[in-house]
Amino acid sequence: xxxxxxxxxxxxxxxxxxxxxxxxxxxSIPDDRPLHFMEVCGGHTHSIFRYGVEGMLPRGIELVHxxxxxxxxxxxxxxxxxxxxxxxxxxxFATFGDAMRVPGSxxxxxxxxxxxxxxxxxYSPMDALKVARTNPDREIVFFGLxxxxxxxxxxxxxxxxxxxxxxxxxxxxxxxxxxxxIKAILDSPDLRLDGFIGPGHVSMVIGTAPxxxxxxxxxxxxxxxxxxxLDILQSIWMLLRQIKEGRVEIENQYARVVQEAGNAPALRAxxxxxxxxxxxxxxxxxxxxxxxxxxxxxxxxxxxxxxFAVPNMKIADPEACQCGEVLRGVIKPVQxxxxxxxxxxxxxxxxxxxxxxxxxxxxxxxxxLKQREAIP
Amino acid sequence: MCLGIPGRIIKIDDAGKMLATADVSGVRRQVNIxxxxxxxxxxxxxxxxxxxxxxxxxxxxxxxxxxxxxxRILTELGEAQQELDAMxxxxxx
Numbered sequence: 001x002x003x004x005x006x007x008x009x010x011x012x013x014x015x016x017x018x019x020x021x022x023x024x025x026x027x028s029i030p031d032d033r034p035l036h037f038m039e040v041c042g043g044h045t046h047s048i049f050r051y052g053v054e055g056m057l058p059r060g061i062e063l064v065h066x067x068x069x070x071x072x073x074x075x076x077x078x079x080x081x082x083x084x085x086x087x088x089x090x091x092x093f094a095t096f097g098d099a100m101r102v103p104g105s106x107x108x109x110x111x112x113x114x115x116x117x118x119x120x121x122x123y124s125p126m127d128a129l130k131v132a133r134t135n136p137d138r139e140i141v142f143f144g145l146x147x148x149x150x151x152x153x154x155x156x157x158x159x160x161x162x163x164x165x166x167x168x169x170x171x172x173x174x175x176x177x178x179x180x181x182i183k184a185i186l187d188s189p190d191l192r193l194d195g196f197i198g199p200g201h202v203s204m205v206i207g208t209a210p211x212x213x214x215x216x217x218x219x220x221x222x223x224x225x226x227x228x229x230l231d232i233l234q235s236i237w238m239l240l241r242q243i244k245e246g247r248v249e250i251e252n253q254y255a256r257v258v259q260e261a262g263n264a265p266a267l268r269a270x271x272x273x274x275x276x277x278x279x280x281x282x283x284x285x286x287x288x289x290x291x292x293x294x295x296x297x298x299x300x301x302x303x304x305x306x307x308f309a310v311p312n313m314k315i316a317d318p319e320a321c322q323c324g325e326v327l328r329g330v331i332k333p334v335q336x337x338x339x340x341x342x343x344x345x346x347x348x349x350x351x352x353x354x355x356x357x358x359x360x361x362x363x364x365x366x367x368x369l370k371q372r373e374a375i376p
Numbered sequence: 377m378c379l380g381i382p383g384r385i386i387k388i389d390d391a392g393k394m395l396a397t398a399d400v401s402g403v404r405r406q407v408n409i410x411x412x413x414x415x416x417x418x419x420x421x422x423x424x425x426x427x428x429x430x431x432x433x434x435x436x437x438x439x440x441x442x443x444x445x446x447x448r449i450l451t452e453l454g455e456a457q458q459e460l461d462a463m464x465x466x467x468x469x
Binding site: 156 | 379380382393408410411412414426428430431432433435436438440442443445446449450451453454457
């Protein structure tokens with residue numbers, strides 16, 4: 001497929017690994033204090049495990065798996081809200097498949113469906129709008145989920161519903177925004193990060209400028225990265241070069257997709273339809289100021305929060321669950337007491353075990369970290 | 377949801393609604409192209425373009441020149457390594 005295979009070339013990966021090893025050796029990093037690079041995006045976490053990138057890296061580099069999986073940071077209370085909406089008579093609740101199995105306090109959307117709620121999996125918000133057109137006597141609620149990557153698609157679908165005069169379509173908006181969350185991580189007292197592998201597809205929408213504060217005020221380098229193994233290795237190489245040369249910059253490895261200014265039509269749709277929430281609740285991370293969006297008053301009739309009674313309860317994460325510490329990079333998934341015992345992909349306790357982009361599910365699926373010594 | 381998939385725009389279906397058909401690894405799917413149309417790239421010019429599709433929306437044009445440039449850097453990296461290896465291993469004495 002176009003520009004997938006080319007970025008999975010093993011010879012080029014070999015070149016990069018050699019450079020990475022050389023730079024790591026030149027930096028003489030102590031064994032007990034490796035460099036910690038956080039990949040912010042869950043898509044990167046998935047690729048890193050799928051291709052075994054972590055096992056290829058020299059001892060001096062450790063990857064920390066960040067909070068960039070929108071399904072994983074969905075709080076229990078939001079899942080309960082989804083179930084409450086889905087169980088109202090006449091409602092068809094449309095959602096991306098990823099959100100179906102996230103546990104709520106009573107049940108997941110999948111269990112609600114088994115109990116008779118009309119919950120449908122859709123690939124696109126446009127498909128949900130189609131369901132609304134073909135079911136004029138029902139209320140269709142689309143679960144708007146994701147970072148800036150999917151935020152424009154929900155906004156454009158609402159604009160289309162408005163243009164078409166569709167009355168029975170609304171969005172339960174749980175879109176979240178990554179920059180305040182990166183800042184919250186940078187402000188966390190147990191921070192021990194040396195650089196960031198930046199989110200490629202969020203950046204495709206917002207551009208590179210919103211990250212400048214990370215380099216300027218927090219003095220941490222970031223390389224915005226693509227999702228193929230070569231992209232990730234090249235980004236690690238670029239981070240090491242910054243450290244070696246004493247530079248602290250926001251660099252863009254993923255120039256084939258990410259433009260400096262982002263995507264103007266997408267950003268226009270986003271600012272037309274949404275406004276920032278004062279704060280937003282994240283599973284494992286707690287409440288983060290201005291980290292989510294809601295629909296503007298002008299689109300109130302497409303807002304499921306205003307159309308339906310939503311419980312909007314704050315429910316604490318399960319006590320055994322250490323998702324928050326994993327998300328901040330304080331512990332590895334295998335160090336969580338519940339990992340693989342009380343919490344497995346079949347019966348997840350924490351959301352990091354639910355989505356294939358969650359660090360715990362990736363650890364579980366692709367085997368725990370292989371012995372580094374065993375890898376040539 | 378977040379990873380997206382590359383596809384190629386093969387025809388415009390509805391100019392008003394910015395809908396087009398994309399070929400994604402042999403599967404045809406209608407996608408919204410509002411985010412890749414601008415003054416520089418009018419609607420009709422999008423046919424034939426490689427795009428990255430997220431949840432049914434073409435969110436970015438894949439820039440072939442930039443992709444080639446990234447790959448060129450990596451190829452050169454390998455050539456430089458081979459050169460250095462050859463220099464080190466050379467039986468000059």
